[in-house]
Amino acid sequence: MTHAEPFEARLVAARPLSPSVRELSFERADAKALSFAPGQWVNLVLPLPGGEVKRAYSIASAPDGSPRFDLAVTRVEGGAGSEYLHRLQRGEALRAIGPHGLFTRDPGDPAPALLVATGTGITPLRSMLLAALRAGLSAPPLWILFGARFEADIIYRDELEALARGSGRLRYEITLSRGGPSWPGRRGYVQAHVPELYRALAEESGDPAPHLFICGLDRMVSTVRELARGELGVPRKHVHVERFD
Template structure:
């Protein structure tokens, strides 16, 4: 005990994204799905909100590729951070991770960031609805609530193609077996051969919602999954009279309705034939373009590589400092009002009006 009292007390250090992440383990979860666990080589801890995301810089053939992934671990377990990824048929970055990323390798990361978190919407009752890899932010939020040691009130619905595709099933069932207040509801489109399925089967609908969470009108709803799935959930809730002010979703795909709604934000109309010019101060390059071109597209035309992820104003990866000129920016939450006041813009959704200079 005396020796322990003589131990020096080190100041707590938190990871910053100027330090690379080291992959320390890879855990297979389901077909074409794996969890990658990262630690800071310096031993720094991770500070973020459950449900937030990071953008990874992946060294794929042909140049670095930036991909945004929700953090599946909980900030209550700060020694490491995990992302759980699923490769689609046309995946490039995720496919590279599954085939090449191994313990000991280091990659760059940007973040954490994002507003999809229960921290911003405290409630007595929650309803988490997800499909496929959209389960990852829900896993982070449930784990955090579990680690608090209190009794939550969560109805957790996850939809998958078949039982073997349900990610985190065993871990979530363990959590539900240890504390009251976490009700799990699995929905599959079809069963697995040789494994009988006795739960819900088919496409998620209003009838299932009423059976799974009869008090859904009293719950704060978080939804994540493919856009058609989230649209079906929105339609089901709206059709049942749910107050959509209590509905929140995470998506790394653009919403057409949102884009159409914001197209004339600020009464700015971009002219197709209007000439513009962007100076990239750090590179010493000036590139002509049109007002309808984004700064990101203009940079690429000039042969410059500005890191980017989602390309429609959600992830914040392409944030750069504007030093002069005017831009028209319509983002989807990837930049704060404070950043905008300090002169930052998102290159992917900022259109130059006349002459503009940025630090890039």
């Protein structure tokens, strides 16, 4: 069981994941393990010129009993919090409070799941996926559908492609809403592909009602949730959502 507590987090590494997304690796300054469930988020307390603000960020890494955890932050134009985090220097520390959230998946859960994300909505799903793969061989089929505008916006692509190649249970699908002429993959918004993938997962896994985890901005999350409950008839308890706005 995890419970939220305040702690100091120091930035130990950072790298760009795309032109607008920066991955930040923090470590608890007290060197204690950050205990959390895959899918949970932390609040960062940001000392902005106008006063402190809190911003929530889902943890992108899987819990591993260490003080370290990764976040991936989209730079929102004119967004004070995300712009601050894109400027944060290695060695600087922030107050954090967490973990929080009920959008979680038990790494040992035997139920197949379709994980749907746009943009940095992939972060909690990456945590769930890494934790499930780490939990062992009996992991059920886990399929990811990731949506972005351009090819350059696809984050964690190399890693997820490598994991999918190495595991028959993992399928990784990308759709681009503004893919260029050379893009060979799926096109359009995620919602255009959810019915086909959900039904194929049900068929392949032999489970008529796989779970659906949906994370991103409200407009996408609400659309996919309506689709799930309506057209696809996914049981209410099998639909899990997290909204970033």
